[in-house]
Amino acid sequence: MWGTTVYGMDAFFVSYKTPDVALLLSAVAAVLFVVSAVLVIATFDRWVQSEDKFTRLRFEAGSALCVFILSSIFLFSGVPYFVDAFSNRIIPAFSREGVALSSASRASESVTDVEQRFAQEAATLFNASIVVDLHCDALLWPKRNLLTRNTWGHVDIPRLREGNVALQVFALVTGVPLLQNYETNAEPGLFSDAVTLKYIVERQPLSAIRSRMGRVQLQASKLFDVAKRSNGIFRVITSAEDLALYLRSRVDSQSRLSAGLLAIEGVHALDKSVWNVDKCYDAGVRIVGISHFFDTEFGGSAHGVGKGGLTDLGMQLLGRMESKRMIVDLAHASTSLIDDVLEKATRPVIVSHTGIHAVCNSTRNLRDHHIQRIAKMQGLIGITFFRPAICGHDKDPIAEIVDQIEYVVGMVGARYVSLGSDWDGAVSTAVDSSQVDRIAYALLERGFSKAAVRLILGENAVRFFLKNLP
Ligand SMILES: [Zn+2]
Numbered sequence: 001m002w003g004t005t006v007y008g009m010d011a012f013f014v015s016y017k018t019p020d021v022a023l024l025l026s027a028v029a030a031v032l033f034v035v036s037a038v039l040v041i042a043t044f045d046r047w048v049q050s051e052d053k054f055t056r057l058r059f060e061a062g063s064a065l066c067v068f069i070l071s072s073i074f075l076f077s078g079v080p081y082f083v084d085a086f087s088n089r090i091i092p093a094f095s096r097e098g099v100a101l102s103s104a105s106r107a108s109e110s111v112t113d114v115e116q117r118f119a120q121e122a123a124t125l126f127n128a129s130i131v132v133d134l135h136c137d138a139l140l141w142p143k144r145n146l147l148t149r150n151t152w153g154h155v156d157i158p159r160l161r162e163g164n165v166a167l168q169v170f171a172l173v174t175g176v177p178l179l180q181n182y183e184t185n186a187e188p189g190l191f192s193d194a195v196t197l198k199y200i201v202e203r204q205p206l207s208a209i210r211s212r213m214g215r216v217q218l219q220a221s222k223l224f225d226v227a228k229r230s231n232g233i234f235r236v237i238t239s240a241e242d243l244a245l246y247l248r249s250r251v252d253s254q255s256r257l258s259a260g261l262l263a264i265e266g267v268h269a270l271d272k273s274v275w276n277v278d279k280c281y282d283a284g285v286r287i288v289g290i291s292h293f294f295d296t297e298f299g300g301s302a303h304g305v306g307k308g309g310l311t312d313l314g315m316q317l318l319g320r321m322e323s324k325r326m327i328v329d330l331a332h333a334s335t336s337l338i339d340d341v342l343e344k345a346t347r348p349v350i351v352s353h354t355g356i357h358a359v360c361n362s363t364r365n366l367r368d369h370h371i372q373r374i375a376k377m378q379g380l381i382g383i384t385f386f387r388p389a390i391c392g393h394d395k396d397p398i399a400e401i402v403d404q405i406e407y408v409v410g411m412v413g414a415r416y417v418s419l420g421s422d423w424d425g426a427v428s429t430a431v432d433s434s435q436v437d438r439i440a441y442a443l444l445e446r447g448f449s450k451a452a453v454r455l456i457l458g459e460n461a462v463r464f465f466l467k468n469l470p
Contacts, residue, residue: 021086022083022086023083023178023194025079025082025083025086026075026079026201029071029074029075029078029079030201032067032071032074032075033068033071033072033075036064036065036068036071037068039060039064039067039068040061040064040065040068043060043064044061046061047061075201079201080142080198080201080202081143083198084141084143084144084152085152085153087426087427088153088154088423088424088425088426088427088428089427089428089429090154090428090429090430090431090432091387091397091428091429091430118444118445121444122437122440122441123437125440125444125450125453125454126164126436126437126440126441126457127164129164129440129453129457129459130166130247130458130459130462131163131164131165131167131419131436131457132165132166132167132168132418132419132457132458132461133167133168133169133382133419133420133421133423133433133436134169134350134352134353134380134382134418134419134420134421134461135169135171135263135331135352135353135384135420135421135422135423135425136155136168136169136170136171136421136422136423136424136425136433137171137173137265137422137423137424137426138153138154138155138156138168138170138424139171139172139219139220139222139223140173140195140198140219140424140425141153141424142202142204142222143202144156146226147226147229147230149162153423153424153432154421154423154424154429154432154433155168155423155424155432155433156433157226157230157233157234157258158434159432159433159434160234160433160434161233161256161257161258162433162434163432163433163436163437164256164436164437165258165433165436166247166250166256166258166259166458166462167237167243167258167259167260167261167458167461167462167465168259168261168433169260169261169262169263169287169352170219170223170260170261170262170263171263171264171265171289171352172215172216172219172220172262172263172264172269172285173265173266173292173425174195174212174215174216174264174265174266174268174269175187175188175193175196175212175215175266175268175269175292176188176193176194176195176292176293177192177193177194177293178192178193178197180194180293180303181303182302182303182362182363182364182388183303183363184303184305185293185294185301185303185304185305186294186305187268187294187295188294190210195215196209199215205218211271212269212270212271213269213270213276213279213280215269216264216269216279216280216283216285217279220262220283220284220285221283223236223262223284224236224284226260227260232257233255233257233258234257234258234259234260235257235259235260236259236260236261236262236284237259237260237261237465238262238284238286238469238470239469239470240465240466240467240468243462243465243466243469246259247462261286261287261465262283262284262285262286262287263285263286263288263289263329263352264280264285264287264288265289265292265331265332266289266290266291266292266293266296266332267288267289267290267291267296267298267299267317268292268294268296270298270317272297274313274316274317274320275320277320277321277324277326278320278324285326286326286327286469286470287326287327287328287329287350287352288321288326288327288328288329289329289330289331289332289352290314290317290328290329290330290333290337290341291304291330291331291332291333291334291337292332293332295307295308295334297311297313298310298313298317299311299314299333299334299337299340299341300333300334300336300337301332301333301334301337302333302334302335302363302364303332303363303364304334307334307335307336308334308336309334309336309337309339309340310340310341310344314337314340318341318344318345322345322346322347324470325347325468325470326470327347327349327350327468327469328341328347328349328350329349329351329352330350331351331352331353331354331364331382331420332364335367335370338366338370339370342370342374342377345377347468348374348377348379348380348468349374349377349379350380350381350382350464351366351370351374351379351380351381351382351420352382352420353382353383353384353420353421353422353425354366354381354382354383354384354389354420355384355389355390355391355404356371356383356404356407356408358407359390359391359404359407360389360390360391360404361391362388362389362391364389366381368411371408371411371412371416372411374416375411375412375413375415375416378416378464379416379464380417380418380461380464381408381416381417381418381420382418382419382420383401383404383405383408383417383418383419383420384401384404384420384421384422385397385401385419385421385422385423385427385429385430386422386425386427386428386429387400387427387428388427389422390403390404396430396442397429397430398430398431398438399442401430401439401442402439402443402446405417405443405456406446406448409448409452409456414448414451414452414455414456414460415455415460416460417455417456417460418456418458418460418461418464419436419439419456419457419458419461421433436457440453443456
C-alpha cells in the first residue's frame with residue numbers, strides 16, 4: 001500500500017531530505033508519548049486525591065490516557081515501518097523510452113524496430129551477466145521481511161532475484177549521529193545516536209541497544225536467519241571457496257539464486273577494541289568500512305571533526321584485518337585516512353559506495369589520485385546511486401550514475417569499477433534492487449562495450465572477491 005500511495009506523490013517525497021520528514025514525525029510521536037505519559041501520571045494523581053471523582057479532572061486524565069495509548073501504538077508499531085518507507089525511496093523513473101524499454105525488453109508501439117532490437121540485446125546481455133552490488137543497508141530495517149516482496153524500501157530477496165543480483169553486500173550500520181550532516185559530526189553519545197533511539201522504538205534486545213558489537217551480532221544473525229529460511233534461494237558467503245561453489249550452483253541450477261556478503265560500516269562498531277574485529281569475523285563479517293559519519297580512535301571520517309588519518313590503533317587494526325584476509329572499505333573515509341591506508345595496506349582495498357569528486361564535488365567523493373592508486377593496487381570502486389553523492393537534480397538520475405562510471409573508466413579502464421548502490425541507506429535512488437537492468441541499458445546506450453558492461457555489473461567484483469576473500 002505504501003508503495004502505490006507514496007510513489008505517486010510529488011518531488012517533495014523523493015528528495016533526499018525525506019529522512020528529515022521521517023525524523024520529524026518520529027520526534028512528534030516521541031514528544032506526544034512523553035508529554036502524555038507525564039500528564040497521565042500528574043492528572044491521575046490529582047484525580048485520586050480529589051473529593052469529586054466526576055469533575056473536569058476525569059476528562060483531563062481520560063484525554064491524556066487516550067493520547068498516551070494512541071501515541072504509544074503509533075511510536076512502537078507505526079514509526080518503525082513508516083521511517084523505513086519514508087527514508088528509502090525510489091525517484092520516479094524518467095519517462096524516457098529507453099528506461100521504459102530496458103525493463104525486461106518490453107516492446108512498445110511507440111518505438112522503432114532499431115530501438116526494440118537494442119532493448120532486446122540489452123536484456124539478453126543483462127540476463128547473462130553476473131550482477132554484484134557492493135553496498136546496501138537493508139539490515140537496518142528489521143521490520144521489513146526480507147523473504148517477501150515489499151512495496152517499500154530497495155532490497156529484499158525476491159527483488160534481488162528479479163534484478164538478477166547474484167551477490168549483494170549487506171553493511172551493518174551501528175551508530176549514526178541523530179542530526180548528521182556531510183560536513184562535520186562529533187561522535188554521538190548513546191542517546192544522541194539515531195540507531196539507539198531506533199532500536200528502542202523497535203524494541204530490540206537490550207544487548208543491541210547498549211552496545212554496538214551487540215548491533216553487529218544482531219544484524220549479522222538476521223542475514224543468516226534469512227538464508228536458513230529461504231529454501232536454498234539465498235545464502236551468506238564467507239569465503240572465496242563458498243563464492244566459487246555458489247556461482248557454480250547458480251549456473252547449474254539455471255535459476256536466479258542470490259547471496260549476501262556481510263560488511264560493517266564504520267569501526268566504531270568495535271566498541272574501541274581492536275580485538276572485537278575477531279568477533280565481527282566470527283559473526284560472518286568479511287568487509288570492514290573504516291569510517292562512517294564521525295572520527296574514531298582508529299581514523300578519520302570525511303564527515304568527522306578532525307578528519308585525520310590512520311592512528312596507531314588504526315594501524316593495529318589494519319594489521320589484524322589483513323592477517324584474517326578481511327577486506328578494507330574506504331567509503332566515507334577522510335582523504336588523510338585514504339592516503340594512509342593506501343600507503344600502508346598490503347592487500348587491495350575497495351571503496352564500496354562513492355561518487356567521483358571531479359564529477360560531483362562532495363566531501364565524501366573519491367579524488368583522482370586515489371582512483372589511480374586504488375586501480376593500481378587492483379582494488380575496486382563501487383559507484384553509488386544516491387543523489388547527494390552523484391550531484392545534479394535536473395538530469396535523468398540514471399545518467400548521473402553513468403557519468404561517474406564513465407569518468408572512472410576513462411581514467412583507469414573498466415576493470416576497477418563496480419556498482420555500490422547504497423540501497424536502503426536512508427536515501428532515494430533511481431532504481432531498486434529489481435531494476436538494475438536499467439543501469440545496464442544506460443551503459444550500453446552511452447556506448448560502453450558489452451564486455452565493459454559485464455565487468456562493471458559484476459565480473460570485476462566476482463574476480464576481486466574470489467581473489468581476496470579468506
Ligand atoms: Zn554509507
